[in-house]
Each structure stands twice: as C-alpha cells, then as structure tokens.
Amino acid sequence: MVSILSIIVSSALIYSAPLVFTALGGTFSERSGTINVGLEGTMVIGAFSSVVFNLTFGDKMGEITPWICLLVAAVIGALFSLIHAVATINLRANHIISGTVLNMMAPALAVFLTRTLYEEKGQTDFIKYSFGKTTIPLLSKLPVLGPIFFKDTSIVAYVAILVSIFCWFVIYKTQFGLRLRSVGENPQAADTLGINVSAMKYAGVLISGVLGGIGGAVMAQSVSLNFSATTIAGQGFIAMAAMIFGKWNPLGAMGAALFFGFAQSLSVIGSYVPGIKNIDPVWLQVAPYFLTILVLMLFIGKAQGPAANGKTYIKSK
Amino acid sequence: MSMKEKTKNIVLPLVSVFLGLLLGGIVMVAFKYDPIQGYLALIKGSLGNTFYIGETLRHATPLILVALGFSVARSAGFFNIGVAGQVIFGWLFSIIVALQFAGLPKLFLVPLSLVAGIAAGAIWAGIAGVLRAYFGTSEVIVTIMLNYSALYLSNYAIRQILTEGDDATPKIAKNASLRWQTLTEATNYSTIHMGLVIAILMCVVIMILMQKTTIGFELRAVGLNPFASEYAGMSAKKNIILAMVISGGLAGLGGAMEGLGNFQNIFIMSSVPSTGFDGMAVALLAGGQPLGILFSGLLFGALKVGSVSMPMASGVPTEVVDIVIASIIFFVGAGYLLRYIMERLEKHKAVSATIVLSETARKEGE
Numbered sequence: 001m002v003s004i005l006s007i008i009v010s011s012a013l014i015y016s017a018p019l020v021f022t023a024l025g026g027t028f029s030e031r032s033g034t035i036n037v038g039l040e041g042t043m044v045i046g047a048f049s050s051v052v053f054n055l056t057f058g059d060k061m062g063e064i065t066p067w068i069c070l071l072v073a074a075v076i077g078a079l080f081s082l083i084h085a086v087a088t089i090n091l092r093a094n095h096i097i098s099g100t101v102l103n104m105m106a107p108a109l110a111v112f113l114t115r116t117l118y119e120e121k122g123q124t125d126f127i128k129y130s131f132g133k134t135t136i137p138l139l140s141k142l143p144v145l146g147p148i149f150f151k152d153t154s155i156v157a158y159v160a161i162l163v164s165i166f167c168w169f170v171i172y173k174t175q176f177g178l179r180l181r182s183v184g185e186n187p188q189a190a191d192t193l194g195i196n197v198s199a200m201k202y203a204g205v206l207i208s209g210v211l212g213g214i215g216g217a218v219m220a221q222s223v224s225l226n227f228s229a230t231t232i233a234g235q236g237f238i239a240m241a242a243m244i245f246g247k248w249n250p251l252g253a254m255g256a257a258l259f260f261g262f263a264q265s266l267s268v269i270g271s272y273v274p275g276i277k278n279i280d281p282v283w284l285q286v287a288p289y290f291l292t293i294l295v296l297m298l299f300i301g302k303a304q305g306p307a308a309n310g311k312t313y314i315k316s317k
Numbered sequence: 318m319s320m321k322e323k324t325k326n327i328v329l330p331l332v333s334v335f336l337g338l339l340l341g342g343i344v345m346v347a348f349k350y351d352p353i354q355g356y357l358a359l360i361k362g363s364l365g366n367t368f369y370i371g372e373t374l375r376h377a378t379p380l381i382l383v384a385l386g387f388s389v390a391r392s393a394g395f396f397n398i399g400v401a402g403q404v405i406f407g408w409l410f411s412i413i414v415a416l417q418f419a420g421l422p423k424l425f426l427v428p429l430s431l432v433a434g435i436a437a438g439a440i441w442a443g444i445a446g447v448l449r450a451y452f453g454t455s456e457v458i459v460t461i462m463l464n465y466s467a468l469y470l471s472n473y474a475i476r477q478i479l480t481e482g483d484d485a486t487p488k489i490a491k492n493a494s495l496r497w498q499t500l501t502e503a504t505n506y507s508t509i510h511m512g513l514v515i516a517i518l519m520c521v522v523i524m525i526l527m528q529k530t531t532i533g534f535e536l537r538a539v540g541l542n543p544f545a546s547e548y549a550g551m552s553a554k555k556n557i558i559l560a561m562v563i564s565g566g567l568a569g570l571g572g573a574m575e576g577l578g579n580f581q582n583i584f585i586m587s588s589v590p591s592t593g594f595d596g597m598a599v600a601l602l603a604g605g606q607p608l609g610i611l612f613s614g615l616l617f618g619a620l621k622v623g624s625v626s627m628p629m630a631s632g633v634p635t636e637v638v639d640i641v642i643a644s645i646i647f648f649v650g651a652g653y654l655l656r657y658i659m660e661r662l663e664k665h666k667a668v669s670a671t672i673v674l675s676e677t678a679r680k681e682g683e
Contacts, residue, residue, distance in 0.1 A: 035457075037398070037457070037461070083647070087647065087650060087651050091650075091651035091653050092651075092653040093647075093650040093651045093653070094650060096396050096398060097601060097646065097649075097650040098647070098650050098651075100398070100594065100646070101643050101646050101647045103594070104594055104639065104643035105640065105644070105647075107636075107639070108636045108637075108639030108643055109636075109640055111634070111636045112344075112634050112637055112639075115634040115636065116634065120628070233587065233588050234465045234468075237462070237465060238465075240458070241458070241461075241462060280473065280477065282470065282472070282473035286465070286469050286470065289462035289466045290462070292458070292462050293444075293458075293462050293463075296448070296452070296454040296455070296458060296459065297448055297452045297454055
C-alpha cells in the first residue's frame with residue numbers, strides 16, 4: 001500500500017512541477033493586466049534552451065547541471081516573453097494574437113535551431129544529467145509519511161511549492177505586489193497615483209517568461225529528457241487552466257497545478273493503481289480540461305479575473 | 318492628402334508579408350544558409366509545376382475555410398482560438414459517416430459526410446458559445462480547453478471504437494472521396510480535390526452573409542457594441558451562439574477537407590493539427606475579409622507546401638517558413654506600429670509638399 005501511494009505521489013509531483021512554475025508565471029502576467037496565452041510557447045523555449053545547455057555543458061558541470069539549466073531557461077524565457085511585452089504594451093497588439101504568435105514562433109524557432117545545431121535532426125539526444133529522484137534527509141525517516149512523500153521523490157516539485165508561497169507573499173504582502181495588482185485592476189487610477197503602469201506590466205510579463213521558461217526546463221529535464229516538437233504538448237495551456245482554477249492566486253494556482261499534475265500522472269501510471277486500472281487513460285487526460293470548463297461555468301463566471309485584464313492601457317495626453 | 322483607409326488595409330498586410338519574408342531571410346543568413354537558394358526552392362516547391370500547384374491549392378483549401386470560420390466569430394467580437402479542435406472533430410465525424418454509410422451513392426454520401434463534419438465542428442464550438450451566452454465564461458479559455466479534449470477524444474475513438482487498437486482508420490471508399498480523377502491526373506497525381514470549389518464558394522457565401530443579410534448585420538452589430546445592439550432589440554445571447562456555431566461549422570468543414578479530400582482517413586495525432594493555428598493566421602493577415610482570406614490562404618498554402626522542398630533543394634530547414642508565418646502575424650498584430658510609421662511618412666510628405674508649394678508661390682510672386 002505504502003509503495004503504491006509512494007509511486008502515485010512521486011509521479012504526481014514530477015508531472016505537477018512544470019505546471020506549478022508556469023501557472024505562477026501566468027498569474028504574474030495576468031495580475032498586471034496582460035493575458036498570456038503564450039505560456040505554451042514560453043515553455044517550449046525554456047525546454048529547448050535547458051536541453052541544449054545541458055547537453056553542451058553537462059560534462060563540465062556534473063550533477064548541478066539541471067539547476068543551472070533552470071537559470072538559463074529563466075533568462076531565455078524572459079527574453080522570449082519580451083516579444084509579448086513589446087507587442088501588447090507598446091505596440092497595442094491584441095493580447096490573444098500576440099500570445100498566439102509566441103505559440104507559433106516557439107516550436108518553429110526551437111526545431112529550426114535543433115536542426116541547425118544537431119545535424120538536421122528534429123530532436124536532440126537524451127540528456128545525461130536530469131533531475132531524477134531525490135530522497136530528502138531527515139524527513140524521509142518519518143513514519144509512514146516519510147516513505148510516501150520524501151523518499152525517491154521529485155525535489156523540484158518541493159522547490160515549486162516553496163516558490164508558490166514566495167509568489168503569494170510577493171503578490172499580496174509587498175508594495176510591488178500591490179502595485180502590480182492595482183495596474184491589473186485599474187491602470188488609470190494606478191497611473192494617477194504615480195505608478196509607472198507600463199513598467200509594472202513589463203515586470204508582470206517578464207516574470208511570466210522567467211517562470212514559464214523554468215516550467216519548460218523542468219518538464220524537459222524530469223519527464224521527456226530530450227527536446228523535440230512534442231516535448232511540450234499542452235502543458236502551457238493546462239498551466240493557464242490551473243491559474244484560472246486557482247482564481248489568479250499563487251497558492252490556488254499551485255493547488256490546481258498539483259491536482260492537474262496528479263490527473264496527468266494517473267493517465268501514465270494508471271495501470272499500476274488498483275481501482276482505476278479499468279478506467280481508460282483518455283478520461284484522465286481530458287479531466288483537467290473538462291474540470292476547468294465546469295469550474296468556469298459554475299463558480300467563476302466572468303467577473304473574477306483582474307478587471308483590466310487583456311485591455312491595452314493607452315495613456316491619455 | 319492622406320492615404321485612404323481602404324488602401325491602408327491592403328498595404329499593411331503586404332508590408333507585413335514583406336517584413337516576415339525579410340526576417341526569414343535574415344534568420345537564414347544568420348545561420349549560414351543561402352536565403353536566395355532557400356526562397357527559390359520555396360517557390361519551385363509550391364508553384365514550380367502542376368503537381369506542386371495542385372498541392373498548394375489542396376493545402377490552401379482547409380486554411381481558407383478555417384480562416385472564414387475564425388473571422389465570422391471575430392467580427393461578432395469573439396475569439397474562437399479553438400478552431401484546431403473543431404478541425405479535428407469535423408475531420409473525425411466526416412470519416413465516421415463516410416465509413417459507416419460506405420454503400421450510399423456518391424451523390425448522397427459526400428454531402429452527408431460534409432454535413433457531419435460541419436455539425437461536429439459547430440457543436441464543439443457551440444459549447445463555448447452557449448457557455449459564453451449563459452454563464453459569461455471566456456470563449457478563449459473554453460475553446461483552448463476543448464482543443465486538447467478533442468485531440469485526446471479523437472485519438473481514443475480511433476484506437477478503441479473505430480479500429481481495434483490501430484493507429485489509423487481504413488481509407489474511405491471512392492464514393493465518399495472529394496478527389497476527382499480528371500483533376501488528379503491533370504496535376505500529375507497531386508492531392509488536389511474538389512474541396513477547393515467549396516472553399517471558394519464559401520468565401521462568396523460568407524461575404525454575402527456578413528455584408529448583405531440581417532443575420533450578418535446583427536452579428537457585426539453585436540461585435541461592435543453589444544449593449545447598443547441589445548438596446549436595439551437584438552438578442553446578444555442568440556448572436557453569440559450563432560457566431561460560434563457558424564464559426565465552428567466552417568472549421569469543421571475545413572477538417573472534413575482533410576479527411577475526405579487530403580488524407581482519406583484519420584489517424585492518431587500527437588498534437589493538434591497545424592491547420593487550426595495556420596488558419597487563424599490566414600484570417601488575421603486578411604483582416605477578416607473573405608476575399609482577402611482567399612488570397613492569404615493561397616499564400617500560406619504555397620509557403621507551407623513549398624517549405625517541404627526547402628531542405629532537399631537548399632539545405633534550409635522547413636521550420637523557417639513557420640518562423641516567417643509567425644513573424645507576419647506579429648507584424649499584423651502590431652499594426653499600430655506600421656500605421657504610426659505610415660502616418661508619420663504622410664505627414665512628412667504633406668509638410669514638404671506645403672513647403673514646396675509656398676516656395677514656388679514665393680518665386681512666382683518675385
């Protein structure tokens with residue numbers, strides 16, 4: 001029993017971690033009033049850059065490589081999301097169109113670069129240094145809970161949970177967070193109070209690029225272990241769903257991402273788990289999507305997101 | 318004299334296409350490919366002979382239909398970002414009907430399969446329309462969620478229901494196919510099919526529907542100002558649902574083209590078909606105008622088909638064309654920049670014109 005639970009928990013955590021990071025990213029962007037449907041593309045770029053860096057410098061850096069790759073993916077993700085920031089904030093582009101550009105551009109660019117870097121192959125080799133499984137000292141010695149939650153588990157997932165708590169603190173308990181939210185709710189009012197609206201919006205979008213890039217890197221370095229066009233297949237959109245499910249609150253987004261990760265992992269390991277053995281994996285695959293629609297329909301409606309979300313702010317002269 | 322808005326609506330997309338191709342060229346140079354060889358291969362591989370022309374026309378067919386669908390919802394103020402999912406369902410159900418009623422004569426079977434595709438797409442998009450109308454849920458989110466649901470459900474149906482664990486359904490019978498022997502032979506056995514005629518016809522139908530009928534007027538009115546149109550006695554709820562149903566129906570028809578015309582079956586897919594987002598790109602480039610959609614659909618069809626020949630003929634990876642397409646849409650989306658530059662140029666011209674005029678006047682006075 002404990003071993004089955006341990007498998008369920010650790011695989012749920014592995015699949016959740018990328019979603020948690022990316023959903024947090026979405027939260028920052030939308031809190032600043034910029035809809036970001038380009039999270040999927042940002043994840044693709046993050047996954048690609050982390051794998052390339054891992055393959056190139058892995059042997060020099062050893063075991064720490066995947067963590068360094070997260071930082072690389074964060075920087076590249078931020079640079080990539082700059083396209084979205086410039087387009088929506090300065091060039092007044094429609095947020096959905098601009099986000100769609102990211103989603104079209106990312107796989108095109110990443111596969112193009114993969115072909116130029118790796119002798120025209122559409123996918124990279126497998127990385128040597130991945131996140132793998134970690135046993136957390138001390139905590140793993142706890143009776144019952146230890147083996148289930150802290151033995152052979154995904155350490156990145158715990159980092160993701162800590163990061164969500166930190167993000168919650170930033171958004172709700174700091175001056176920066178208050179300003180970010182006020183820009184997303186009412187940019188005119190924020191502007192009259194002397195807040196630099198476009199700077200806050202830039203911050204929101206770039207942070208979403210950082211976290212989305214990290215999310216993609218986590219996915220590539222703990223699940224797919226290489227990069228191809230299908231490394232990221234809808235996770236960005238699930239992360240977006242998690243953000244909405246969590247009502248644009250970092251902790252809510254984290255909870256939803258953990259749940260969606262759990263559902264995704266069940267569709268993979270379901271055949272080992274008694275009770276759901278006979279459920280076809282397709283229902284677990286579509287569950288996150290259907291649940292999101294249901295939650296939107298029943299509980300959230302239209303009035304829950306930031307009030308000025310998706311609207312371009314044009315400063316009056 | 319300021320440039321007329323109409324001229325701008327034609328010039329801006331052309332400039333965007335030019336800039337997109339330019340950027341693609343720069344990317345090729347940056348990675349040590351020969352852009353001239355690359356683009357020559359692209360042109361040869363899309364228009365070089367009758368076979369390639371046939372392929373280009375075939376690729377443009379679903380793009381045009383999907384773009385029409387996207388733009389109907391767009392002019393009513395909705396973002397049907399889920400056209401890809403509606404394409405899958407249209408494709409799936411057209412194949413199901415074609416396989417189920419394979420015994421029917423062609424005259425009945427082809428229209429019946431097409432209608433099945435339209436209905437499947439319309440219902441899938443209609444869900445988003447109904448939810449938007451009655452619960453206020455964002456159609457963007459709902460259609461995104463429906464995209465991946467359609468993908469997984471379709472894969473499930475192919476593996477578990479339509480076949481016994483196979484990755485593809487059997488091919489449809491000849492009397493369900495949109496291929497026309499004469500056309501196939503005339504284009505040296507390309508995959509061109511009669512769907513092209515349907516696509517062109519639908520451009521005309523949608524143009525008339527949106528510009529000349531009460532239905533189209535109401536849809537556009539709701540898109541421009543939902544409150545005013547409600548006040549004028551139009552039902553916002555009805556129009557929301559109608560817009561999404563028409564939109565999804567056209568996307569579903571686009572999917573049926575892939576099934577009955579191009580592939581003649583349906584298979585397991587690992588991601589949503591690119592027809593969806595490419596079709597959106599076609600609509601955005603055309604600014605939602607049906608005639609423009611016809612042209613931009615042909616352009617993107619040529620780009621996509623031509624890109625396949627690029628690696629063999631010039632060593633340039635196929636994906637460069639997707640970079641070009643994404644950049645074109647970036648420039649279209651950021652049209653504010655191009656408009657701003659154009660207005661500046663005009664002002665500059667106007668100012669220098671006045672200076673010239675006043676100077677000649679002065680000289681004449683002397």
